[in-house]
Structure formats: C-alpha cells, structure tokens
Amino acid sequence: MNRFTVEVLVTPRPGLLDPQGKAIHHALASLGYDSVEDVRVGRAIYLDIEAGSAAEATERVEDACRKLLANPVTEDFRVTAAEPACGAVR
Amino acid sequence: MNRFTVEVLVTPRPGLLDPQGKAIHHALASLGYDSVEDVRVGRAIYLDIEAGSAAEATERVEDACRKLLANPVTEDFRVTAAEPACGAVR
Amino acid sequence: MNVAVITFPGSNCDQDCFRSVELAGGSPRYVWHREQSLGDADAVIVPGGFAHGDYLRPGAIARFSPIMGAVIAFARDGGLVVGICNGFQVLCEAGLLPGALLRNESMRFQSHDCALRVERSGTPFTRDYRKGRVIRMPLSHADGNYYADPETLAALEATGRVVFRYSDARGTVSAEANPNGSLNHIAGIVNADGNVLGMMPHPDRAIEEALGSVDGLPLFTSLVGSGAGTAAHTEVA
Amino acid sequence: MAAPQPRSGDPPITPDLVDEHGISPDEYREILAIMGREPTFTELGVFSAMWSEHCGYKNSKRLLRLLPTKAPWVIQGPGENAGVIDVGGGYALAFKIESHNHPSAVEPYQGAATGIGGILRDVFTMGARPVATLNSLHFGDLDRPRVRYLFSGVVKGIGDYGNCVGIPSTGGEVYFDRGYEDNPIVNAMCLGLMRKEDLIRGTAEGVGNTLMAVGARTGRDGIHGATFASEELSEGDDVESRPQVQVGDPFTEKLLLEASLELIASGHIVGIQDMGAAGLTSSGAEMAGRSGTGVEMDVALVPVREQGMTPYEILLSESQERMLVVAAAGREDAVREILEKWELEAETIGSVTATGTFRVLEDGVAVADIPALPLTEGCPTYERPGEESAEVRNLRQMDISGYMLPPAGLEEAFLAVVGSPNVASKQWVYEQYDTTVRANSIERPGGDAGVIRVPGTNRGVASSTDCNGRHTYLNPRAGAMGAVAEAARNVTCTGAVPMAITNCLNFGSPLKPHIRHQFREAVLGMRDACSYLETPVTGGNVSFYNETDGQAVYPTPVIGMIGVIEDLDTIVRHSFRGAGDAIFLLGANRGELGGSEYLYAVHDLVAGEPPRVDLQAERALQRCLLAMSSRGILASAHDVAGGGLAATLVESCLGRPRAGDGVGASVRFTDDLPDAALLFGEDHGRVVVSCAPNEEERVRRVASDHGVPCTRIGTVTVAGSPLEIETRASTLRLDMDVLSDQYFGAIPSVMNQAV
Numbered sequence A, B: 001m002n003r004f005t006v007e008v009l010v011t012p013r014p015g016l017l018d019p020q021g022k023a024i025h026h027a028l029a030s031l032g033y034d035s036v037e038d039v040r041v042g043r044a045i046y047l048d049i050e051a052g053s054a055a056e057a058t059e060r061v062e063d064a065c066r067k068l069l070a071n072p073v074t075e076d077f078r079v080t081a082a083e084p085a086c087g088a089v090r
Numbered sequence C: 001m002n003v004a005v006i007t008f009p010g011s012n013c014d015q016d017c018f019r020s021v022e023l024a025g026g027s028p029r030y031v032w033h034r035e036q037s038l039g040d041a042d043a044v045i046v047p048g049g050f051a052h053g054d055y056l057r058p059g060a061i062a063r064f065s066p067i068m069g070a071v072i073a074f075a076r077d078g079g080l081v082v083g084i085c086n087g088f089q090v091l092c093e094a095g096l097l098p099g100a101l102l103r104n105e106s107m108r109f110q111s112h113d114c115a116l117r118v119e120r121s122g123t124p125f126t127r128d129y130r131k132g133r134v135i136r137m138p139l140s141h142a143d144g145n146y147y148a149d150p151e152t153l154a155a156l157e158a159t160g161r162v163v164f165r166y167s168d169a170r171g172t173v174s175a176e177a178n179p180n181g182s183l184n185h186i187a188g189i190v191n192a193d194g195n196v197l198g199m200m201p202h203p204d205r206a207i208e209e210a211l212g213s214v215d216g217l218p219l220f221t222s223l224v225g226s227g228a229g230t231a232a233h234t235e236v237a
Numbered sequence D: 001m002a003a004p005q006p007r008s009g010d011p012p013i014t015p016d017l018v019d020e021h022g023i024s025p026d027e028y029r030e031i032l033a034i035m036g037r038e039p040t041f042t043e044l045g046v047f048s049a050m051w052s053e054h055c056g057y058k059n060s061k062r063l064l065r066l067l068p069t070k071a072p073w074v075i076q077g078p079g080e081n082a083g084v085i086d087v088g089g090g091y092a093l094a095f096k097i098e099s100h101n102h103p104s105a106v107e108p109y110q111g112a113a114t115g116i117g118g119i120l121r122d123v124f125t126m127g128a129r130p131v132a133t134l135n136s137l138h139f140g141d142l143d144r145p146r147v148r149y150l151f152s153g154v155v156k157g158i159g160d161y162g163n164c165v166g167i168p169s170t171g172g173e174v175y176f177d178r179g180y181e182d183n184p185i186v187n188a189m190c191l192g193l194m195r196k197e198d199l200i201r202g203t204a205e206g207v208g209n210t211l212m213a214v215g216a217r218t219g220r221d222g223i224h225g226a227t228f229a230s231e232e233l234s235e236g237d238d239v240e241s242r243p244q245v246q247v248g249d250p251f252t253e254k255l256l257l258e259a260s261l262e263l264i265a266s267g268h269i270v271g272i273q274d275m276g277a278a279g280l281t282s283s284g285a286e287m288a289g290r291s292g293t294g295v296e297m298d299v300a301l302v303p304v305r306e307q308g309m310t311p312y313e314i315l316l317s318e319s320q321e322r323m324l325v326v327a328a329a330g331r332e333d334a335v336r337e338i339l340e341k342w343e344l345e346a347e348t349i350g351s352v353t354a355t356g357t358f359r360v361l362e363d364g365v366a367v368a369d370i371p372a373l374p375l376t377e378g379c380p381t382y383e384r385p386g387e388e389s390a391e392v393r394n395l396r397q398m399d400i401s402g403y404m405l406p407p408a409g410l411e412e413a414f415l416a417v418v419g420s421p422n423v424a425s426k427q428w429v430y431e432q433y434d435t436t437v438r439a440n441s442i443e444r445p446g447g448d449a450g451v452i453r454v455p456g457t458n459r460g461v462a463s464s465t466d467c468n469g470r471h472t473y474l475n476p477r478a479g480a481m482g483a484v485a486e487a488a489r490n491v492t493c494t495g496a497v498p499m500a501i502t503n504c505l506n507f508g509s510p511l512k513p514h515i516r517h518q519f520r521e522a523v524l525g526m527r528d529a530c531s532y533l534e535t536p537v538t539g540g541n542v543s544f545y546n547e548t549d550g551q552a553v554y555p556t557p558v559i560g561m562i563g564v565i566e567d568l569d570t571i572v573r574h575s576f577r578g579a580g581d582a583i584f585l586l587g588a589n590r591g592e593l594g595g596s597e598y599l600y601a602v603h604d605l606v607a608g609e610p611p612r613v614d615l616q617a618e619r620a621l622q623r624c625l626l627a628m629s630s631r632g633i634l635a636s637a638h639d640v641a642g643g644g645l646a647a648t649l650v651e652s653c654l655g656r657p658r659a660g661d662g663v664g665a666s667v668r669f670t671d672d673l674p675d676a677a678l679l680f681g682e683d684h685g686r687v688v689v690s691c692a693p694n695e696e697e698r699v700r701r702v703a704s705d706h707g708v709p710c711t712r713i714g715t716v717t718v719a720g721s722p723l724e725i726e727t728r729a730s731t732l733r734l735d736m737d738v739l740s741d742q743y744f745g746a747i748p749s750v751m752n753q754a755v
C-alpha cells in the first residue's frame, strides 16, 4: 500500500451561470486587468489516499466524485493522481 | 496576441484549520471511503486571458493572485498556463 | 397528522418548523438524522439551516445521512415531503427534486422579506392559498439561485410545477424582485408526482402576526389538512 | 510532587526572553516571588499570557472597579464568562460583548468570524441558548479600498459564522471615520436565554472531578493571541502574524453549542468554560482560581491537530471551538456519549486537585506548576496619571460657530448628511446577517433597538450597541455618558426598560498619558451614566493597543444595552404609521454641533464640544416614553442621534427597506437656532414620536406629568408626499424618492462597485 495525493478539480458546467467567476472577472477588470476575457471558479480538492497503485487511487476518487464531490447537475470533474509520497501543493 | 487559459489553484496554508476538508473527510469516511487519510479544499480558478505569450499570461495572473485571487495571509497559490486556444477543463 | 421534522447536525430551523406544524394543528416529531426510520410519519419536513455546515455544497453531505434513505423511499411511495431553504437544497442533492441551487447572483448571503406569487393552489402544500395570491415572508440564504438545464426547466413550466415565484408586492415578476438570480424567478417547485415540495423562502418564519406576517401558515395548514397518501391523487397539470 | 524541570529544547530564561514575553523586570521579580524559583519556559509562557493586558487587565482593573455592578436583577456581575440578569418570567439572560480588532485587521473575514464564535461560547457556557447577536463596527473612511476590503470581509465573516450557527442578528452599528483608518474596531455581542435554574458557572469544583477537553482539536493557531492582542500593530505585521490567524468552523461551533447545552442540562458536569484567549491556560487557571481549587492536566492527552506540539504550544494555542469541561467523577462516559451524539471529541486530560496550583504534565513529567490564584488575580495592576492631549483640547475648544452655513446650501447639506455612510441605512450590512432564524425576531435591525421574544412568552428583550467615537474623541467623559444615554434611549424607544449594560473599551496604548486620560474619563462617564440610569455593568472587555505606527483609534467605549419589555403588545416601532398622525418632539433642541456628522460630512471637520448629557432630563425622558408606550398611545418613537433631527425625520418617514410603507411629513420648528444647528445638532435627550390625532392630548399630558418638554412639530402625510421642513429661516421640500436613494443607496453604491 502506498499513499497518493489525488487532485480533484471540480468546475461549473460550461454555459452555466457562474456568479463567483463573474464577480472575480468584474473585480479584475476594475483593477485594470482588462485582458482577462473570462473567469470560471471551481473547487480544488486534494485527497491523501492509501492505495495499491495510482490507478486504483484515481479510480476510487472518481467514484467519490460521482457520488459526493461533484454535483452531476451543474459540475464537471477531473481527477489526477500524483506520484506516491509526493506532497503535491500541500 | 493569443488567448491563453491560465489555471490558478489556491489552497489553504498548511497548519491552518480547513473545516471544509475536515467535513468532506468525515463524509467520505462515513460513505465507506476509509482509505482516505486527509482532505484539503481550495479553489480552482480558470482565466481566459489575451497575452503575447504563455509566460506573459502567467505573469499577469500571478500578479492578480497576489492582489486579489488569493489571500496572502491564509492561502498559497500556483499558476499554470495551458497552450493557447486550448480549452482546458472548460 | 404526524409530521416528522428531520434534524441534521447543523439544522437551525427544526424548532421553527416544529412550531409551525403545531400552530397548524398537526403533530410534529423530531427525527434525528442517524435514525433509519420515519416511524408513523404522514409527512416529512426537511428544515433550513446548514446541515453538516453546508461544507462542500449545501445539502451534499446531508443527502447521505442515514435518515435520507427513509425519506427517499417515503417520497417515492408518494409521501408528502417539504424542504425549506437548506431542506430544498438537500432534496435537490438527493435527486427528489430536479435542478440545483447555485450561489446567489449578488454573491452575498441575503436575509430579508420577499414577496412570492402563488402559482399553484392545487398541491397538497398550497390548497389553502388562492392561486395568484401574493404572499410575504423572510428569505435567508447564500445559495438560492435555482438552476435546471433548459429541458428540465421547460418541463417544470409545461407541467405547472413551479409553485412559488419571486414577485413584487403586486405580483409582477421582474429581475428587480428576484433576489438571487433564480431561473424563471423560481422560489419553489414540486416534483413530477406533486408530493415533494422545495422552496427557498421561509414560511416557517411567517406564522404569527408578531413576526410581521402570517402568510406562511397556510402552507402548514395545507400540509396538515391533507391526509396521508392523498398525494397520488393530487392533480398535476 | 516533583517540581517541573526544563524540557530539552527549552530556551534558557534570559532577560531578553522575559522581555519578549511582554513581562517587565518588576513583574518578573513578582513571578520569582510567587514561584520561589525560576520559572520554566512553559511557565513563562503561561505567565505571559495570563498577565497580558488581555487576560490580566493590568492597566484597567483599578478603574473598572469604579463601575456600578449591582442591582436586584443582576444575577451575575463581572468576572464570569458573561453577565446574567433576571428578565422575569423565570428567565435569565446572559450577555457579553468582546473585541476582535487585531485579528480582524490582519484577516477581516476570519478575524470577525472567530470573534462571533468566541462570544457565542462565552454565553452558552453559562447554560444559556444564544438568541441574538449584535456587532459594533468602526472603520476608516469608505473611499479607501483597504477600508472597503476590511468592511466587506468583516461583515461577511460575521454573517457566515452567525448564520451557520443559526443565531439571528438583531442590531449593531457601523461608523466610518478617519479615526479608524488602519485599526478597525470589531466588537461582537451575544445574548442568551435560559431558565434561571439552568445557570452554570466556569468553576472547577470538587477535588477528584475530571477535566475534559471538548470540541475541536488543538492546533498551532493563535499562539500568544492574548499577548498579540495587547501589542500595537506595525507595518509588515501581515506577514509576521500569519501563524496567528485562527480559522473559524461555525459548524463545529453549532455542534458544540448543542452538545454543551445538553451536557449542562444532563447534570453530568460541574463547570464549563470556553478556551478563549490563552486557551487551555486561562480556562484551566481561571476555573481553578474561581473555586479555590487546583487543576492538573497532562498535555499529552490533549487531542491535537498537528504533530510535535510542545506543552508551551498546547497550553497557549487559541484554536477555536474548544471548551474545558469539569465532569463529575464517574460521569466521564456519560459526557463522552453526549459529545459523540454531536460527533465531537471529549478527552479526559486531568483532574481537579486540592493543591491550589495550575499543574501541567507532559506524559507524566511535570512541566509547569504555578499557584492558580496569583496567576489569575495576581497580575500587577497600574494606575498611572493621564493627561489630555493638547491637540484634542484645541479641537474641542475650537469655535465652530463659523461653520453654520453649509457652502452649497441647506438642501445639499441635508442630502449629504442623510447620505453619509454613518447616517445612511446599514441595510447592506444587516441583510447579510440572518435576522429571522428561530422565529423570535420581533423587531429586526433597522430601528432603534432589536427586540427578541423570550420563546413561549409574550416578553421581549431589547438590545442596542452604541458609541459615537467622534464624541468620545473630543470629550471622552461626555462621549461615554452619551453612549450609555443613547443606548438606553434606543432601547426605551421600543418600549423596553433599560436594565444593564456590557461594554467593550477600545483604546490605544495605555502606556501613553493621553490614552490613559481618555480611558479614565470614559470610565467615569460610563460610571456616572450607568449609576444614574440604574443600568449596572455586568461585564465587558478591554482592548488596548489599537494603534498603528503610533496612531491610536478614537477612544471607543462601546455600550451594549439590554432592556426588557414585559408585554410585546406594547412594542413601539421607529417609523411613522398613518397619514394625519401628529408628530411631537420630546426634549429640547439645543443645536449642539460639536463632533457632528454635519461637520464631518459637510466641512470635513472633527471639532467642537460634543453634545452634553443631562442625566436627569434623560431619565425623565425615558420614564415618560415608557409611560406612553405602556399606555399604548404612541404610533412611533425614534430617537435623535447621529445626523440630528434630519436623520430622525427621514428615517421615520422612510420606514423599513423593502416594506414599501414610507410616508411623508410636514414639520415646522420655531426654535431660535441656526438652521444647521437645529437640523443637524446631535443633542441628547430627544425623541421624535407620533400618535393618532385622538391621542394628542394624552401625549401632552404624560409628557407634562414627567416634566418633559413636548412640542407638536408637525403631521404625517400620505405616501408620495415630500418631507417638508420649515424653520424660522428656511423652507425645505424634499422628495422622498430622492431621500430614499440617498439613505438606502449610499453604502450599496460604494460597496457594490467591484473592489
């Protein structure tokens, strides 16, 4: 068994209103960042998980995403496993 | 000028309490995902930005992170630019 | 009429719902989220608050509380279920109601009175309201911005399942009267069978003159007056 | 018992180390005398926290003793987690106010959030269920981006935390003035209700009883927060103070609240206290100190969030949402069971002893052993003479009679005052707070005082926080008196009888003579007003060192007033009701413009003698109002304060936001005063009331019975009509829509712009 850090990125479905992204976009514009064309905000979740392999870790987390971590109505998700024992962004 | 999608990952500083992460950890455990050892929750922000190069896009976003996107007191951030015209996770 | 009021860790409006049922003449009972059974309940209220802190997404974690299995089965059998505020969010997460509640357009928590137009009076939850009546009650949420994909939304409208809409005091809907950006100004909906209601505003805070409004009370008298199992017979356009 | 030995890795105790702990050479000598030996590093940390300004009150204690604290209805005065008064019907009310200024300056969202968390715990550890919160906020001018950042972060932090726990906000205040430029004042107040017999105190009684750590795990956050709160901020602190940011977890707080109330009701525990400032140290030592017992705990048993924490860190951590509980011996499992239901941890960490010491072990090895009472009560106290600053004296004595003419005319000045963020509606703030949860909010924010119903009764508790920092700056004694008078008046306007106060004294560094002067004067003003108005002080908080780079905030003694209304049917609202109603002014116009919003908003000036308080007149006015409200003859009552009559009249006409119940009014004044002084003067002792035409005579009679000047000033007019004001010199006709935009739009128009 190894310990993996799995990164989950949950993002609002394209086409969906994203009030947070809109607010940040607006704020950036007023700070003078006018080259920003669009902003979308999602969640980044880092899970430390014990698994036999990276693939197994990823699979388990994908399952958790479908059940809990992402809302299938409004969100997409993407799962990436880092190498074992790598601290990732932690 | 090209359009780049820049990914910003904002995560709570290590050592700071992360109530969200704690709650998700707890929920996962009660759903039977007991191999999860730790959970941290941050934000994923995707910016579409016009810039001459990926490096320029990244630099501008890093600046925006220091000013607005991340809270310097409680959060760390990491910025990555995708290739121009690549839709990223969108 | 026995009404189960579910209490999750983080529920804040369980007492308010309990009292509302009492005032409406029903018999409320608290059911702790770890229980597996609803007992002899004739109806269920999922109250407002911040179940499990609303961490991750409102309602996401609560949806897996042990009692939710019983609530889902109860609803599938035609039992009457009301979700108010956080309860609405929980019911959406649990798949008992379509769509999702996104962050308010203002990005702020909003707590103030709102006016609602009663769009349907024929449901077991609104039989004591007249259709078209404008009612007033508090709302209090950060994530009340109703969203559903275009097909779902069209189906909701086509089958008359929008029960309450945000409006002004005269019953006119408009962007100004919409507090959170909800699609089609939706404040409350029922499921296809008409036995599950979700709404963001708080009828449970508008049950006495002293609180400034009694417009929420008919919802509870409707609920309590409608016997068990009648849901299957209620008309859904 | 073995005396504690230094741990390996402990730094040696040097004069520098002692100094870094904020302990003076004299105080260190005192410590040596108490200990009879050199303290260990851990013990030094414990002393440093307990003898900090924040816990030890060294520069305030002597003066605070002057405050009146007793009345037949006071059940618990200062010294406990919260004060408690009898509110009748078998109910007691616990209430307290606390500051979280420094943490909010560093991280506004978390700072304010954890401020709410702390004050809730202070209240529910008395056995009371929190039923309302209030907040008193003072910021710099809103045109600065940094101020907008602090303001929005603080409001969001307060809202998110209180909303999640499910406690309605019933009121508060917000001020903006350059006197708070870099040092926001963030004070949070909580009210909790209980049956009188459910009162429990923070004591460690009964040798052999068990000490349990309950709630969240202990992390490294906020270590030396108590000392930190006692030091002034300086440039670069954003970086330095990073490890001190505490993150709030309102969900855990909610669980802790429910679990604590269940625990208290169960009878399994004998004492409970929040691990607030100085965490485990202050809670342990104070509980022992209050009971004359001792405590012994092993830090190795304390559930921690991080590895490798030293005893020093565990003892001084200020991680949030934790409590220290004294369980009756043998009931530990029952305690644990209740906590498990609420998904919380409870660990036995030690026991109550007869030694009278605060004794700490690490894996059985002693690391600290300090006499408990000297630790909690023995902190040296100081009362050094103060002196008024010449600058303030000059400002106060400045002749302001030359500012009676508004440069752009009276109407412009009127709109400027009504639309200044200090006078304008705070709707943008309080609509981010849940104000209606638990369905007992009888009067929500937006009026003079919030009123919350005692559940299941027809009795109400009114509350208000007040402090006009500009007034206290110019004259701390008059300002503090005024704060008490205004708070009492606010509460009285709703029909409630003022009963008691809690206070939060926000000042600069007490090491400076002019700050000591401000502090002393403010305490004396508060003493006089509280004594005269019979509203004793049941507790409070002192926050010194609110300074950045030597610049102190205005002295800001915030008063949190409680009133009781026996019959909610007699409640009076602040807004005019029906067209045709008669409008009266109770009290006399003196036209006192010193320190007024008019001078600040129109002439950019903070100067002049602030309004003085005639306590006798104030009391007569309050009794008169109560006589009127209990007889049910008033249609509305609204006090005159910031922004003067102009603000009061506009607010009375506009009514509540979103309610659509606005009306107009036609008013006439015959006072021989300059227009500006008449309309914008902030003289105390005045209330604008209205009544149905057939009650006019009774209103006059009750006023005359109480010796209160009562002048018919006008009539309420129908919705859509303007506010017409006639003075000896001018006539104003103000469109209500324009006034509404000014009043309701001022803060949103600034805050809804991005950044």
Ligand SMILES: Nc1ncnc2c1ncn2[C@@H]1O[C@H](COP(=O)(O)OP(=O)(O)O)[C@@H](O)[C@H]1O
Residues within 6 Å of the ligand: D134, D135, D136, D137, D169, D170, D171, D172, D173, D174, D422, D423, D426, D429, D430, D444, D445, D446, D447, D448, D449, D450, D466, D490, D639, D641, D642
């Ligand atoms: N920070 C706040 N939180 C909640 N309510 C507030 C806040 N600030 C102001 N309010 C409410 O707005 C109203 C007006 O406040 P204020 O201007 O201080 O009035 P007054 O001068 O009568 O004390 C009051 O009802 C008050 O409770």
Ligand SMILES: [Mg+2]
Residues within 6 Å of the ligand: D172, D173, D464, D465, D466, D467
């Ligand atoms: Mg006030």
